[in-house]
Structure formats: structure tokens, C-alpha cells
Amino acid sequence: MGVSKLEIYPQYVNDIxxxxxxxxxxxxxxxxxYISTQESCICNDxxxxxxxxxxxxxxxxxxxxNAGLLKGTFEGKSVCYCIDIERFEMFxxxxxxxxxxxxxxxx
Amino acid sequence: MGVSKLEIYPQYVNDIxxxxxxxxxxxxxxxxxYISTQESCICNDxxxxxxxxxxxxxxxxxxxxNAGLLKGTFEGKSVCYCIDIERFEMFxxxxxxxxxxxxxxxx
DNA sequence: ATTTAATATCGTAATATTACGATATTAAAT
DNA sequence: ATTTAATATCGTAATATTACGATATTAAAT
Known part of the structure; x- marks a missing residue:
């Protein structure tokens, strides 16, 4: 079928x-x-x-x-992406x- | 296209x-x-x-x-799967x- | 108000993944 | 030799993922 049957697994298995x-x-x-090596990060880079x-x-x-791993702030025309360290450490x-x-x- | 362009990344990135x-x-x-909870493991289980x-x-x-995470031995008609702990720890x-x-x- | 630059979204083509039934393979048990 | 049970493989349908060009959106700069 092509669809994963997510409902048959415990939550923590799906999380992983x-x-x-x-x-x-x-x-x-x-x-x-790459984002981690930058002070702050612009998508074009x-x-x-x-x-x-x-x-x-x-x-x-x-x-x-969508996984919650980024914190973005707008700086002028470009978006500055940063890793959400707390979330990253949780992962x-x-x-x-x-x-x-x-x-x-x-x- | 649908194909990942593996050749543009460093080896360790592809590894991860x-x-x-x-x-x-x-x-x-x-x-x-589940395999980890068994003494040894039979596919039917x-x-x-x-x-x-x-x-x-x-x-x-x-x-x-294929990822090298299993060690299988044949025991009678069934295969006994075990996790290759060394490989697993490497991962x-x-x-x-x-x-x-x-x-x-x-x- | 218009232009410009950065980023997001849309549409689409190519390919990969997931799932399953049917069948093949394998080795022990009879 | 034949049967049986466990596992692997094949074929195929449904869906997901990846990639890109074209276009939309956004906010600063002019």
C-alpha cells in the first residue's frame, strides 16, 4: 500500500x-x-x-x-535560522x- | 527527480x-x-x-x-536473529x- | 509607489518506500 | 521421498519523497 501503519506502534516507537x-x-x-557552524544563518548561504x-x-x-528544531528570526529581508538547542538535546x-x-x- | 544526490555530501554526512x-x-x-528483549529471535514471533x-x-x-545490525544463525527450520552489538554501538x-x-x- | 533580494509555495516529474498476497526456498520431521 | 513449518523473494498497487523551475510573498531599499 505504501502507507506506514502508525497506529499499531506505541507512541515512543513512532517518536523515534x-x-x-x-x-x-x-x-x-x-x-x-552548517547552521550550527554559523553565528546566525541565512538561507541563501x-x-x-x-x-x-x-x-x-x-x-x-x-x-x-516542522520537527521543531529551528528557531527563526527575521533580520531584514532574510530569515536567520538557529537550531533550537533544547529541542535538539531532547532528541x-x-x-x-x-x-x-x-x-x-x-x- | 526523486533521487537524492548523494555525491554532493561528505561521506560522514551520508553515513549519518x-x-x-x-x-x-x-x-x-x-x-x-523486540529482538533485543529475546534470548534469540525467530521471525515468526x-x-x-x-x-x-x-x-x-x-x-x-x-x-x-543490510545495515549490518543483525547476526543470524540457523537453528533448525528457523533463523535466530540477534543484534550485532558491536555494530549497534558503532552506530x-x-x-x-x-x-x-x-x-x-x-x- | 517601485524595485530588489530573500525565502516560501505550487505544480509536476522521477524515483523510493511500504505493504501484501502468492509463490519459492530451505531444512527438519515423518 | 514427502510433508511441514519458517523464511525469503517476486510482482504489484498505493503512497511518500526528492528535486526543480516558475511563481508568489515579504520586507527593506530606493
Whole structure:
């Protein structure tokens, strides 16, 4: 069918899958990485840095943003994107807990 | 186009995306989780546990296996799957390093 | 008010993913 | 040798993702 059956999994399993999905495309990994190296970040810089079209970058930024990982402020004509560190750390903790729990139980 | 342009990213960026992809589907998260709770694991149990068809589970197991996360031994008619803990810990380390590096640099 | 630059959105084509039933394969049990 | 049970693979339909060009939107600069 092509649709994931989300309703058959416990919440925390879906949470982990959703977090992983954000980082499952190299463009999004690269964007996160790049934003983190900037004082503050302007989308146009990202386009040049990554090498995809402006509209594609904008789409990827939307996915990252929808996951709650960005804080954007408008500075003049351009948007300054920043990583929402608290949210990012929350993701790290959830992922790390999953790894540790799985490791621990394992045969 | 629909194809990710893998050649424009550094290796480690593609690595992280590929690791994340394994966990980007809840079925695969649930399978890893479930395998970890068993002494050793038989696919048929997984089918009953997760609630997808046998062929779908088999497909997801293949994805997990292709990532190098499983060690399988044949026990009679059934396959006993085990998590390759060393590989799993390697993934954990790579992911954790990404989180930490990104956090550290950030504005 | 008009222009300009940055970013978002729309429409669309190409490809990937998910799911399942049907069938193939495999090895033990009879 | 045949049956049985477990798992893998094939074929296919439905949907999601990726990418891009064209266009819309927005706010500052003129």
C-alpha cells in the first residue's frame, strides 16, 4: 500500500522513527551541521553551501522546522535560522535512551 | 527527480543519513526493540508481535540486516536473529558524535 | 509607489518506500 | 521421498519523497 501503519506502534516507537526521519536525508544532516557552524544563518548561504536548488533547500528546512528544531528570526529581508538547542538535546536524549535500552536488553 | 544526490555530501554526512534511515520506520524500531528483549529471535514471533504481514516483516529485517545490525544463525527450520552489538554501538557512537558536534558549534 | 533580494509555495516529474498476497526456498520431521 | 513449518523473494498497487523551475510573498531599499 505504501502507507506506514502508525497506529499499531506505541507512541515512543513512532517518536523515534519520526526523529530519525529528519536525519535520514543527507541534505538535512548537512543543513543542520552548517547552521550550527554559523553565528546566525541565512538561507541563501545554505543554498550555495549545499548545492541544491533554493526551493529544494527551502523544502528541507521546512521538514527540519516542522520537527521543531529551528528557531527563526527575521533580520531584514532574510530569515536567520538557529537550531533550537533544547529541542535538539531532547532528541539526542530520546535517541540515546533507545540505543541504551536496546543494548542493555540484548542477547 | 526523486533521487537524492548523494555525491554532493561528505561521506560522514551520508553515513549519518543512512543510519537514520534504518530507524526512520517504526516497524524497524519496534523490531530492533523486540529482538533485543529475546534470548534469540525467530521471525515468526516478530510477525505476531508487530502485526504486519510475514513478507513485510521479512523486508524490514532485510533493511536492518543490510545495515549490518543483525547476526543470524540457523537453528533448525528457523533463523535466530540477534543484534550485532558491536555494530549497534558503532552506530550509537556516530550518532552521538553528530549530536555533540552540532550542539557544540551552535549559536 | 517601485524595485530588489530573500525565502516560501505550487505544480509536476522521477524515483523510493511500504505493504501484501502468492509463490519459492530451505531444512527438519515423518 | 514427502510433508511441514519458517523464511525469503517476486510482482504489484498505493503512497511518500526528492528535486526543480516558475511563481508568489515579504520586507527593506530606493
Amino acid at each position: 522513527a519520526q526523529i530519525a526521519k529528519v536525519f535520514s536525508h543527507p541534505a538535512r544532516v548537512a543543513i543542520m551541521q 545554505i543554498v550555495e553551501e549545499i548545492g541544491l536548488s533554493q526551493s529544494t533547500i527551502s523544502q528541507h528546512l521546512k521538514v527540519i522546522n 539526542q536524549k530520546i535517541v540515546d535512551t533507545f540505543f541504551n535500552r536496546t543494548k542493555q536488553n540484548c542477547c | 543519513a543512512q543510519i537514520a534511515k534504518v530507524f526512520s520506520h517504526p516497524a524497524r524500531v519496534a523490531i530492533m526493540q 516478530i510477525v505476531e508481535e508487530i502485526g504486519l504481514s510475514q513478507s513485510t516483516i521479512s523486508q524490514h529485517l532485510k533493511v536492518i540486516n 550509537q557512537k556516530i550518532v552521538d558524535t553528530f549530536f555533540n558536534r552540532t550542539k557544540q558549534n551552535c549559536c
